Amino acid sequence: MGLLSIIRKIKKKEKEMRILMVGLDNSGKTTIVLKINGEDTSVISPTLGFNIKTITYQKYTLNIWDVGGQRTIRSYWRNYFEQTDGLVWVVDSSDLRRLDDCKMELDNLLKEERLSGASLLIFANKQDIKGALTPAEIAKVLNLEAMDKTRHWKIAGCSAYTGEGLLEGFDWLVQDIASRIYMLD
């Protein structure tokens, strides 16, 4: 029995998934996590450090690591890469000016070997704001089509404010991870 199959068995027992939420500051990472957990989203301070939420989602337990996106603390993201099953990249679709920053940070992240097996969900957040770019436009700016062919990825529009699109996104992510780790059980 190989190491991989042992790990698979352990994971299968626990049905746990580790999900890392990253993205520029002000993109709405914490709001998304609190919203899907049904918590109050009206008072959220910019994340200094990180939050961990354990959420039961379908038959799985999601450990969601929500890491602060301020420039100063982005260099600490790498401390959370280990054993990440799913990566959620959150984009503020109304922040046209910083899309280049956003692309650059995402490109850097995807170069990371420890994340190479992780499924990638891109949330084009703040779709409720008038003037926000559509998911298709965000995909074009981030040049997602040029991504490494082995990567499982999806872009989904959402609004953490209204909650629209969040469950659809997480459904895909969880199913995709499940089909890789638990081999469609």
Next chain:
Amino acid sequence: MDDEDNPEQTLQKKHQLMLERLSARHQTRLETWKSDPSDSSTTTAFLSRFNDWKKSIAAQIESSADPSGLPDISAAISDLEKFVAENSYLLPSYEIRSSLKTISDLKQSLENLTSQLIPKKKFSFKTSKPTKTQTQIDTRIPQPDTVSVPEQRASCPSRESPGFRHKQNQVLSQNFKGSEIGEFTISDLDSCEVKLIGCVNALFFNRLKNCKIYAGPVMGSILMEEVEDCVFVLASHQIRIHFAKRSDFYLRVRSRPIIEDSDGVRFSNYCLKYEGIEEDLAMAGLDEETGNWASVDDFKWLRAVQSPNWSILPTEERVGDVDLVNSRSGVRFKRSTTRESGKDNH
């Protein structure tokens, strides 16, 4: 004794034999040269043949106009090189050196010719640029410390969010009431006064100098970068302040304001008045003073002691209530003379 001498003797014998063989070979070579009827002396014969050869190659290089002849010239040069190598036994060292020099010169001129006829492809990244007619979203003045990647910029949609940009010494007003505006951008202003009335989802501030900004409630977040010597009167759910210098903030925030890469920033409570602001604040969920304006997180100062980058604005330095009065000619700015420091939470 014999046994001991033997190895030495055989060695000497072998050495002798080898010398003889070498000298014999040298002799044969000399004889072959001499037996050649066309040559009187080895060196002069070599030199004349070498020079003829060299001239013919040089002529070929000069007259060559298309790349198809290049392999032939290259082959001729290697032949000449081989010829020199074969005769190196018989030539004085000076002649060898000078002929080798000639060959390397020939090679160099052939190389020059090659690069002329077949220009080397410059190494470059190519990106298929879509339409070049798109206006760039970001029209910031190029800064040496920011890496600009035009290829990526070109792929940005041409859309630009509504806002005030690139203005000097102006009073700018905007009423969001009944408008379809979601996010609003204020950038590259110098010595301007900006008055925003009504609710908006998000505000972006960039590169402001010596400006005064008064805004009604923001239902989402405010993001700010590179502001200097400004005064802001703002209410929002979240506010992030980056690269701010010597600026005062009069805030009402539902969460803790944060600063990053900033210094000389001071904070006080929100003090804006205009007709109907109470309803707007209530609609945005900002009708209550939270006192958060005084709980600033400095991301560049992650320690328990107070950050040196920000402070609470001393009461005596605060402006009083700022009243944006609607009049026929738009919004007029009126600053009340009475200080209402009694309203402070702290």
